[in-house]
Amino acid sequence: MDDADIKILVIDENRIRASVIEEGLREAGYAHVRVIVESRPTVRAIVDADPDVVFIDLENPNRDVLEHMFQVSRAISRPIAMFVDRSDRDMIEAAVDAGVSAYIVDGLKKERLKPILDTAISRFNAFSRMREELDRTKRALEERKVIDRAKGVLMRLRGIGEDEAHALLRRTAMNENRRIAEVAQSVLTAADLLSGGKP
Amino acid sequence: MTAASPTVTIRAGFIPLLDAAILILARIKGFAEEEGIDLVLVRESSWASIRDRVALGHFDVAHMLAPMPIAASLGLTPFGGAVITPMCLGLGGNAITVSNAVWYGMSMAGADSGGDPKRMGEALRAVVEERKRKGLPRLTFAVVHPFSSHNYYLRYWLAACGIDPRADVALTVVPPPYMADALAGGHIDGYCVGEPWNSAAVVAGVGHIVTTTSAIWKSSPEKVLGARADWAEQNPEALSALLRAMHRASLWCDSPKNAPELVELLSSSRYLDVQPSTMMAGLTGRIALGDGQPRAVTDFRYFAKRAATFPWISHGLWFFSQMARWGQIDLTPATLDIARRSIRPDLYRKALGPLGIALPNASAKIEGTLTMETPVATANGRLFLGPDGFFDGRVFDPDLIEDYVAGFEIKGPGPLEG
Numbered sequence: 146m147d148d149a150d151i152k153i154l155v156i157d158e159n160r161i162r163a164s165v166i167e168e169g170l171r172e173a174g175y176a177h178v179r180v181i182v183e184s185r186p187t188v189r190a191i192v193d194a195d196p197d198v199v200f201i202d203l204e205n206p207n208r209d210v211l212e213h214m215f216q217v218s219r220a221i222s223r224p225i226a227m228f229v230d231r232s233d234r235d236m237i238e239a240a241v242d243a244g245v246s247a248y249i250v251d252g253l254k255k256e257r258l259k260p261i262l263d264t265a266i267s268r269f270n271a272f273s274r275m276r277e278e279l280d281r282t283k284r285a286l287e288e289r290k291v292i293d294r295a296k297g298v299l300m301r302l303r304g305i306g307e308d309e310a311h312a313l314l315r316r317t318a319m320n321e322n323r324r325i326a327e328v329a330q331s332v333l334t335a336a337d338l339l340s341g342g343k344p
Numbered sequence: 345m346t347a348a349s350p351t352v353t354i355r356a357g358f359i360p361l362l363d364a365a366i367l368i369l370a371r372i373k374g375f376a377e378e379e380g381i382d383l384v385l386v387r388e389s390s391w392a393s394i395r396d397r398v399a400l401g402h403f404d405v406a407h408m409l410a411p412m413p414i415a416a417s418l419g420l421t422p423f424g425g426a427v428i429t430p431m432c433l434g435l436g437g438n439a440i441t442v443s444n445a446v447w448y449g450m451s452m453a454g455a456d457s458g459g460d461p462k463r464m465g466e467a468l469r470a471v472v473e474e475r476k477r478k479g480l481p482r483l484t485f486a487v488v489h490p491f492s493s494h495n496y497y498l499r500y501w502l503a504a505c506g507i508d509p510r511a512d513v514a515l516t517v518v519p520p521p522y523m524a525d526a527l528a529g530g531h532i533d534g535y536c537v538g539e540p541w542n543s544a545a546v547v548a549g550v551g552h553i554v555t556t557t558s559a560i561w562k563s564s565p566e567k568v569l570g571a572r573a574d575w576a577e578q579n580p581e582a583l584s585a586l587l588r589a590m591h592r593a594s595l596w597c598d599s600p601k602n603a604p605e606l607v608e609l610l611s612s613s614r615y616l617d618v619q620p621s622t623m624m625a626g627l628t629g630r631i632a633l634g635d636g637q638p639r640a641v642t643d644f645r646y647f648a649k650r651a652a653t654f655p656w657i658s659h660g661l662w663f664f665s666q667m668a669r670w671g672q673i674d675l676t677p678a679t680l681d682i683a684r685r686s687i688r689p690d691l692y693r694k695a696l697g698p699l700g701i702a703l704p705n706a707s708a709k710i711e712g713t714l715t716m717e718t719p720v721a722t723a724n725g726r727l728f729l730g731p732d733g734f735f736d737g738r739v740f741d742p743d744l745i746e747d748y749v750a751g752f753e754i755k756g757p758g759p760l761e762g
Contacts (some may be wrong), residue, residue: 206519
């Protein structure tokens with residue numbers, strides 16, 4: 146069996162992450178990658194994929210179910226969790242840190258598994274970074290809105306211009322060792338309390 | 345109290361279940377902090393993740409199914425690494441639920457709302473045999489994990505009622521929060537799980553609770569605190585401090601007046617993320633058995649009283665006996681010794697002895713001989729143990745495991761499934 150023929154199954158409810166991993170594996174030259182986008186595939190679906198390697202995201206609440214399925218089903222060629230010997234420790238650490246658990250069918254050599262696992266891990270990590278980036282952007286956008294509203298309140302109540310309102314927020318934040326968005330939120334809360342309604 | 349001593353960080357994994365209460369409360373009520381421990385709690389979504397992260401050293405201790413540390417120590421789980429049980433997290437708290445269709449059949453065969461395991465088992469057997477006669481597929485029952493008390497309690501009950509869990513029914517694994525849905529969807533016909541996931545099926549109108557595991561084996565053990573053996577060895581003081589904090593938490597959790605606050609605290613999205621009202625039934629042991637209304641079930645669950653957190657060697661070895669019975673492990677002097685040494689009442693005594701609380705003099709007992717609450721010998725004060733009988737009258741002597749396992753008619757590994 147050529148390395149490119151190794152059959153890989155990815156079980157992940159997150160469609161985007163699953164396709165990020167699939168793409169990575171294909172780019173690395175693995176032609177037989179099957180993705181199942183649900184947390185609990187049927188025995189049939191696993192048998193159809195006939196995997197040599199299975200990746201399951203670590204947060205999947207059905208991992209206990211899938212492990213049991215691997216153990217008791219005659220039709221599935223019994224993949225076992227990758228944790229077979231202590232020398233795999235670094236590889237396992239990296240996998241768990243990335244949030245992926247790997248199962249391999251007995252007989253697949255470690256040196257053949259390693260590049261596959263490395264690809265999966267780097268793709269999991271890339272996805273996490275993507276998601277963090279997205280979260281950060283979202284948060285920044287929300288904070289921008291809060292700051293803009295706080296500036297509006299200050300401009301209205303103190304009769305100052307936008308630049309001055311912004312400078313005031315920034316100065317206060319620096320003096321109190323807080324973030325501008327936090328100060329802006331306090332302004333909104335205070336305005337809300339004082340006006341007895343929406344500022 | 346050692347508040348002045350430097351803070352030690354202990355990392356603990358847990359699954360969002362009611363029986364993680366004393367671990368969680370040790371942190372949020374400040375008991376751990378009073379002992380100089382910064383107890384970091386990490387929620388996980390599967391026992392597989394708990395197992396892996398304990399093995400990798402991400403967690404020092406974890407909320408575990410009672411058979412898990414034994415299985416890990418025996419090398420039955422991937423990656424190995426010995427895990428010990430220095431404390432239990434309480435007794436009882438589980439029940440067995442069946443679908444409406446199975447319940448209807450059982451009712452026709454004499455099942456009532458009394459929850460008696462023998463009577464219920466006979467009714468279920470009638471349903472199983474009728475299905476066999478009619479050539480209908482086997483009923484499927486779910487448990488939470490192959491190395492779970494639920495797996496062994498359910499199998500014990502079925503087998504004692506003449507239903508072979510390897511042949512007459514199919515067994516599968518379903519995570520607790522999905523049990524009621526799986527029942528409603530017809531994927532399974534019954535299950536054994538901790539509360540509130542039995543009452544959840546009753547409330548949803550999709551199932552009936554037939555009996556409780558506290559009726560199958562009175563005062564039976566539930567989850568445990570598992571600790572990595574190497575961590576425990578290197579950090580004996582930290583472990584002792586944690587056990588003291590958890591002991592105080594167990595007393596707090598056991599006090600009925602704290603129940604409303606307990607469910608409120610646990611309901612937080614950081615912990616169980618379940619409505620307080622849903623947890624209340626399982627906490628107070630008000631269970632709707634059969635067709636009945638919720639009523640107080642005697643000795644359904646407790647966290648502290650009757651030495652509920654004491655890690656009895658006989659409890660651990662009973663689980664070991666069932667692993668051997670169902671072919672998960674060979675019963676040899678070597679495996680028995682590993683299982684026995686994974687249960688650590690000595691560490692429990694060392695931690696809690698200085699508090700002056702009553703501890704039993706013995707570390708193992710013959711399970712199934714106490715028919716009522718009974719005082720036991722202690723070095724310090726009064727201690728009562730709850731009744732500990734098995735519903736079929738068998739007695740488990742931890743010194744005679746081989747005879748015990750040999751005495752079961754129904755035993756051995758099951759065949760692989762389709």
